Amino acid sequence: MKKTPSPLRKYAVLLLIISGLCSTSAFSQKNKRQALALQLAPGEDNPRNSEGDFITLKDGRILFVYSRYTGKSTSDHAPAYLASRVSADGGKTWSADDQLVVEREGDMNVMSVSLLRLQNGKIALFYLKKNSETDCIPLMRISSDEAKTWSAPIPCITDRKGYFVLNNNRVIQLKDGRIMMAVAMHRSLDGKWQAKATLYSYFSDDNGASWKSGAAVPNTKDIVTQEPGLIELKDGRILMFIRTDSGFQQLSYSSDKGLTWSHIEPSDIHSPVSPASMARIPSTGDLLLVWNNNKVKEAAWHGGVRTPLTVAISKDEGKTWLHIKNIESDPKGWYCYTAIHFTKKEVLLGYCAGTTQLAQVNITRLNQKWLYK
Structure with a gap:
């Protein structure tokens, strides 16, 4: 005989159903505001995957190009080439296999990718060619066929020789068409790389065919400056944000499109010795900041305090x-070296991650409305 459930049993089952629905709803809401879309973990003959950048192609697909290391070493100077993955659904899912973009051209490697859709419709690819600890410069390639093929590399620095760092996701084009990048020149004493860098902006007014340099960013303080980035402000000035110790x-500002810069000054953005990333949100015009919101100054050069990874919004051009x-x-x-890329309703963040070393790349999707809640 089929037993009739008791009222207490019915109540318990109802509670379980409600609980399950609530858990599912909470899970859905969590994934609606933040979701890990891709994790490029190291593997065989691939000890490290490192920072990259995004570009949306004209057919709607999103291309992500990053540095794929080979061999055994995870050093910044170990062999690496540029590889890519593609998403056809706005960054939710990604292709399973790497595609070669640029061979290992340097004696050491190629790394630190920036992708930029130029105002003329072409795509510019920037990356570092690293030959030694005294020879590293950014190169640029152009694609006229939506990243199917690339031009021969053009050096972006020809007036100086040395070790220049251009971070990923760092090249911008101003409203008037000028292409700009900020670089950190590390001098070498007795053949050894020096931590404190001299900062310069380089710019091109002919779509990258030739490049010029601005004056060095003034720094009379005993502060180590490294890994600068740029953002064009609404009043026409250029803001340079700088990793320091x-x-x-x-921060430094230019009122003449990179020819000269103000003396460095502290922001209220607490940070370890780790780079920040900044971009303008297309839908609102506000600024998005991604950085390690950590007030503990590193005791060692990299004391493992590149955490948490934090996002924030500025409605007043970076003042607050x-x-x-x-x-x-x-x-x-x-968590660091973040690339920021906007879709219609979301923002994609591609960043290096790890616990004992930066060996993998994560791509995380954030809901733009959630950023404001």
């Missing part, structure tokens, strides 16, 4: 920051 991101949220918070984690 001061416990804060330092609101809606501060952590998207990665493992106290033992390292």
